[in-house]
Amino acid sequence: MKEEMMKILVPMKQVPDLVEELEIDSSGKRLNRDFLKFKLNEFDEHALEEALLLKEQHGGEVVVVTLDMAEADNLLFTAIAKGADKIFKIPGNCDEGIDCHSAAQMFATAAKSIGFDLILTGVQAADDRDGQVGMLLAAFLGLPHVSVVTGLSLEGASAIVHKEYAGGVMAEFEVVLPAVFGIQAARHTPRYAPVSKVRQAWKTSKIETVDGGTVPASNGSVVNRMFKPESGKRAELIEGSPDDVAGKIVDLLKSRGLL
Amino acid sequence: MPNDVFVVAEHLKNKLSDVTFEMLGKGREIADACGGKLVAVVLGSGTKDLAAQLGVADSVISVDDPALEHFSPEAYRIVLSSVVKDRQPKLTLIANTSMGMDLAAPLSAELNIPLVAYCKGLSADSGNVSVTSQLYAGKVDVESSITSAQAIISVLAGSFAGDAGRSERTPSIEEVRPSTSLNDLRVKFRRLVEPEPSDVDITKEEKLVSIGRGIQSQDNIALAEELAAALGGAISASRPIIDNGWLPKSRQVGKSGMSVKPKLYLTLGISGAPEHVEGMKDAATIIAVNTDPRAPIFDIADYAVVGDLFDIVPALTERIKGAKG
Numbered sequence: 383m384k385e386e387m388m389k390i391l392v393p394m395k396q397v398p399d400l401v402e403e404l405e406i407d408s409s410g411k412r413l414n415r416d417f418l419k420f421k422l423n424e425f426d427e428h429a430l431e432e433a434l435l436l437k438e439q440h441g442g443e444v445v446v447v448t449l450d451m452a453e454a455d456n457l458l459f460t461a462i463a464k465g466a467d468k469i470f471k472i473p474g475n476c477d478e479g480i481d482c483h484s485a486a487q488m489f490a491t492a493a494k495s496i497g498f499d500l501i502l503t504g505v506q507a508a509d510d511r512d513g514q515v516g517m518l519l520a521a522f523l524g525l526p527h528v529s530v531v532t533g534l535s536l537e538g539a540s541a542i543v544h545k546e547y548a549g550g551v552m553a554e555f556e557v558v559l560p561a562v563f564g565i566q567a568a569r570h571t572p573r574y575a576p577v578s579k580v581r582q583a584w585k586t587s588k589i590e591t592v593d594g595g596t597v598p599a600s601n602g603s604v605v606n607r608m609f610k611p612e613s614g615k616r617a618e619l620i621e622g623s624p625d626d627v628a629g630k631i632v633d634l635l636k637s638r639g640l641l
Numbered sequence: 642m643p644n645d646v647f648v649v650a651e652h653l654k655n656k657l658s659d660v661t662f663e664m665l666g667k668g669r670e671i672a673d674a675c676g677g678k679l680v681a682v683v684l685g686s687g688t689k690d691l692a693a694q695l696g697v698a699d700s701v702i703s704v705d706d707p708a709l710e711h712f713s714p715e716a717y718r719i720v721l722s723s724v725v726k727d728r729q730p731k732l733t734l735i736a737n738t739s740m741g742m743d744l745a746a747p748l749s750a751e752l753n754i755p756l757v758a759y760c761k762g763l764s765a766d767s768g769n770v771s772v773t774s775q776l777y778a779g780k781v782d783v784e785s786s787i788t789s790a791q792a793i794i795s796v797l798a799g800s801f802a803g804d805a806g807r808s809e810r811t812p813s814i815e816e817v818r819p820s821t822s823l824n825d826l827r828v829k830f831r832r833l834v835e836p837e838p839s840d841v842d843i844t845k846e847e848k849l850v851s852i853g854r855g856i857q858s859q860d861n862i863a864l865a866e867e868l869a870a871a872l873g874g875a876i877s878a879s880r881p882i883i884d885n886g887w888l889p890k891s892r893q894v895g896k897s898g899m900s901v902k903p904k905l906y907l908t909l910g911i912s913g914a915p916e917h918v919e920g921m922k923d924a925a926t927i928i929a930v931n932t933d934p935r936a937p938i939f940d941i942a943d944y945a946v947v948g949d950l951f952d953i954v955p956a957l958t959e960r961i962k963g964a965k966g
Contacts, residue, residue, distance in 0.1 A: 393899040399779050403935065413781070428884075486750065505742070508777045511785070513746035513756040513795070521750030526827040528714050530739040530897070541833070545714075546897045547653060547739050550836030550890055553712065564742065566886045566897070587951055602755020602789040606771070611782045617929065617945035627946055628956035631928060632964050634944065640848065640905050641872070641964060 388442030425504025488594030644677025696810035807918025839891030848874025855910015913938025
């Protein structure tokens with residue numbers, strides 16, 4: 383494989399914005415989608431950053447693919463503004479939500495027709511009830527995979543990746559490409575795309591469509607209910623002016639022998 | 642067998658991880674409720690000592706091969722896949738950890754067995770299995786029923802009691818050979834990279850001031866450092882601070898960082914994502930400062946301050962300095 387021809391595919395998905403209050407609808411089985419705001423999965427943002435860094439080092443192209451829902455167009459044009467070369471949307475309205483097995487199958491079909499040398503995607507997302515998309519995708523494509531990757535470099539036709547374990551320990555693997563990596567964190571904080579560049583991308587770039595195929599109805603588990611977790615214990619509130627709060631904290635530190 | 646529960650043992654540097662025992666304890670309960678056997682599966686090389694610790698299980702399947710000396714996403718998946726395909730357990734429990742994430746989803750896709758991930762609760766009632774998943778960064782739990790004959794469950798560390806998974810009993814061990822060659826694989830383990838030695842070992846500090854996204858900029862870290870100094874402690878941080886390069890990896894608390902148990906853990910602008918909580922929930926006293934009253938950190942904290950850390954911290958630092966005279 384010639385490095386300058388490297389084609390890096392970045393499948394991206396959106397998740398509910400967790401800064402907003404999440405409501406459960408009257409069925410008790412789904413989030414209330416009326417007021418749900420969606421945003422790009424933050425780990426996918428790291429995957430894109432890592433892809434762009436690799437392109438800057440080795441050349442090649444970065445191709446982003448996403449599902450047809452909510453902020454898809456904005457997400458894709460933002461990727462262009464950051465430096466992606468091509469953007470694809472898989473048609474088929476996913477506004478009602480989609481499970482990860484189905485999403486991974488659609489990405490797999492799309493990936494085969496787009497072509498790629500390497501797939502980078504987020505290690506996980508906040509709504510992965512039935513597993514992480516990246517590793518499902520790897521299996522559907524029959525490709526080697528490493529998840530929880532924080533460091534990535536290319537050596538000829540292989541990638542050297544660092545996989546994070548607990549306690550700050552990492553394992554280093556050499557992986558023959560093509561492969562799928564679940565990115566935990568890019569080497570740098572994901573870059574910011576200025577609004578003007580995103581606006582320009584809306585005007586000058588084109589979203590291509592790619593077929594995701596028909597996805598068999600998923601089965602095997604059904605959602606019974608969704609609920610907000612009850613906390614085991616309630617924290618004791620410390621209230622008042624900043625100075626009052628500081629005084630109360632000092633008192634409790636003293637009473638616990640911490641000062 | 643149709644009612645058996647398999648638990649995939651996880652180990653690193655010849656030590657079984659706590660989540661293995663947590664899964665075994667829960668697995669024991671579920672296997673008994675379903676009238677099946679509890680089977681532990683250990684992959685590795687020279688793992689006799691590890692297998693011997695799995696006596697809570699009715700039996701242990703041990704796949705011992707030099708190619709499995711170190712965890713490898715590919716070799717471990719190949720072997721585990723053939724074991725599960727061959728034995729058809731009702732449930733296969735895999736840790737929702739770095740290693741487990743390279744096994745559970747690929748196995749599910751490859752064998753067409755449904756997967757329920759992020760499990761923090763598991764029960765069985767006359768053979769019907771119910772799984773509670775922790776989703777949306779701990780803000781919403783989702784309860785699912787398994788409707789197929791087999792399922793894979795990926796289990797969050799710290800969800801179940803580990804004691805129930807430990808036993809002095811010697812398990813019966815069945816040695817199984819890998820059914821296919823593990824040579825010429827596409828994923829090769831090279832080495833373990835140990836964390837760089839650090840000036841401060843946060844696992845040994847009695848007092849930690851821990852910062853998160855709410856600190857906003859690298860310059861503001863000085864505020865937290867001053868507070869930590871006044872307390873006679875050190876500063877630690879949640880993942881975003883480390884990813885931004887504002888503090889070294891050795892200061893990271895959480896799932897992929899350090900697990901700490903200080904006497905005092907004071908958080909500033911940390912929301913309390915499950916990955917962070919996993920590393921600090923056992924601190925003796927937890928005081929949390931956050932502007933968002935709904936932040937999950939307040940579910941684990943002993944004391945909650947809903948407010949702006951930029952108001953609280955300077956006042957607190959001054960008070961502590963005053964109190965110490």
